[in-house]
Amino acid sequence: MSRVTNDDPSEHPIRERMPAAERRELILGHASAVFGRTGYAGTTTEQIAQAAGISQPYVVRMFGTKEKLFVEVMERALGKLIVAFREVIRLRDSGEIPADELGARLGQAYVDLIEDRGILMSLMQGFIQGHDEVIGQRARAGFLEIYRLLRDEAAIPADDVRSFLADGMLINTLLAIGMPDNFEGDEAATELMTLSFGAKLDTVLCAASERPARPA
Amino acid sequence: MSRVTNDDPSEHPIRERMPAAERRELILGHASAVFGRTGYAGTTTEQIAQAAGISQPYVVRMFGTKEKLFVEVMERALGKLIVAFREVIRLRDSGEIPADELGARLGQAYVDLIEDRGILMSLMQGFIQGHDEVIGQRARAGFLEIYRLLRDEAAIPADDVRSFLADGMLINTLLAIGMPDNFEGDEAATELMTLSFGAKLDTVLCAASERPARPA
DNA sequence: TGGGTTAGTAATCAACTAATTACTAGAGGC
DNA sequence: GCCTCTAGTAATTAGTTGATTACTAACCCA
Numbered sequence: 001m002s003r004v005t006n007d008d009p010s011e012h013p014i015r016e017r018m019p020a021a022e023r024r025e026l027i028l029g030h031a032s033a034v035f036g037r038t039g040y041a042g043t044t045t046e047q048i049a050q051a052a053g054i055s056q057p058y059v060v061r062m063f064g065t066k067e068k069l070f071v072e073v074m075e076r077a078l079g080k081l082i083v084a085f086r087e088v089i090r091l092r093d094s095g096e097i098p099a100d101e102l103g104a105r106l107g108q109a110y111v112d113l114i115e116d117r118g119i120l121m122s123l124m125q126g127f128i129q130g131h132d133e134v135i136g137q138r139a140r141a142g143f144l145e146i147y148r149l150l151r152d153e154a155a156i157p158a159d160d161v162r163s164f165l166a167d168g169m170l171i172n173t174l175l176a177i178g179m180p181d182n183f184e185g186d187e188a189a190t191e192l193m194t195l196s197f198g199a200k201l202d203t204v205l206c207a208a209s210e211r212p213a214r215p216a
Numbered sequence: 217m218s219r220v221t222n223d224d225p226s227e228h229p230i231r232e233r234m235p236a237a238e239r240r241e242l243i244l245g246h247a248s249a250v251f252g253r254t255g256y257a258g259t260t261t262e263q264i265a266q267a268a269g270i271s272q273p274y275v276v277r278m279f280g281t282k283e284k285l286f287v288e289v290m291e292r293a294l295g296k297l298i299v300a301f302r303e304v305i306r307l308r309d310s311g312e313i314p315a316d317e318l319g320a321r322l323g324q325a326y327v328d329l330i331e332d333r334g335i336l337m338s339l340m341q342g343f344i345q346g347h348d349e350v351i352g353q354r355a356r357a358g359f360l361e362i363y364r365l366l367r368d369e370a371a372i373p374a375d376d377v378r379s380f381l382a383d384g385m386l387i388n389t390l391l392a393i394g395m396p397d398n399f400e401g402d403e404a405a406t407e408l409m410t411l412s413f414g415a416k417l418d419t420v421l422c423a424a425s426e427r428p429a430r431p432a
Numbered sequence: 433t434g435g436g437t438t439a440g441t442a443a444t445c446a447a448c449t450a451a452t453t454a455c456t457a458g459a460g461g462c
Numbered sequence: 463g464c465c466t467c468t469a470g471t472a473a474t475t476a477g478t479t480g481a482t483t484a485c486t487a488a489c490c491c492a
Contacts, residue, residue, distance in 0.1 A: 017458060017469055037347050042257030044449060055471050060451060128344055130394035131253050139393050144404045151404070162386070162411040163379075169389045170382035177355050178346035188360045188367070195378040233439055233488060260479060271441050276481060 036121025074126040111200040180208035252337025290342040327416040396424035
């Protein structure tokens, strides 16, 4: 059962040996998904290893400790989020989108990140791990980095930034609580999700249904 | 080292034996705080036992499993939140507070719950544990219960409820990430927290400083 | 006052988990 | 064809951790 297949055949071609840098990215991607689902303490390095199709010791040796791996996952997620936001800001600055659409576009960019499994969720798991010395410090710094990016680079009024972040945290919570996977036509849930995700609701539900959640 | 003292002398008088119901409440209170800080998977029953000043097996035996204990903690937190909200709604209905202040009063009531250690945090930890079969189900039901309470009993427009919940989730995240404990005069952090907690900021910082966080 | 009920603990266990060590095999240069 | 570096695993371990069992002591009522 060792080198046979990757358990997620949709992701990468089956290959036995792989350059370390590439393997690293592969692990980070899977770790992001698993950490995002079950949190830092709730995830084992063995689960990540299985998801990535390699052995548990290799995961540990490549990142040193589970904690360092998690921090890298957070760092990576934060980086992708920042890139996505910067791109929207650039489009506004270059006049390719009207200035008054900035907020909506940023929101769309945020919701679009749901499709990249685990990005928003692993970030959220990092936020809630604030009591941890090293994870917490990085999480706080990252959160404030986003705040400053929106306030200073995007030049959004501070209270609008707060409101935008609040909407994001609600979206994160709805995702983490598993609302898109298990709302079964509940009227209140449907309404709340429609209001929260807007026109992107089908995107969210689609991304949810692709997951190995409840077979429904 | 067995029956000597309660490690949190401020909480309860030192007593050796205690009726089960009372001990139960004591455990739930401490469990709420510990779960709120370190999450479901990150918390051991031993930590809860130590906080409550009893032995680990007794914690387990009183609640059956760690999972059942956590669900009870969530249930209790949810109950207190609902009671607090209902009280505000009642004051509005009886004319004791003007109708247009409802939102602000509800927000105040929410922030006030921070003083009851662990209530908001253990709830949030439950929300983020949505993948868990039983915890997730209870968390989703609870979240929607709050939504309906605000929309139907308080008669708040649906999108205002969404916005209110979003603000709550931002507050939760700021607390979980440990922002009040470690912002060290950071300009952005101060601004964001002032905007998020409003006039209640000192209450929050006070509640934070009482915790055994960084000895500063 | 004594016996049953209730509150609680010590000892222990089996399962799990992050990390370490020592080993194997493939790839590429020369 | 050898030799070294790189990619990767099997085996193992020390430390946790939730849960179980068996026991003890306090309380209370007849």
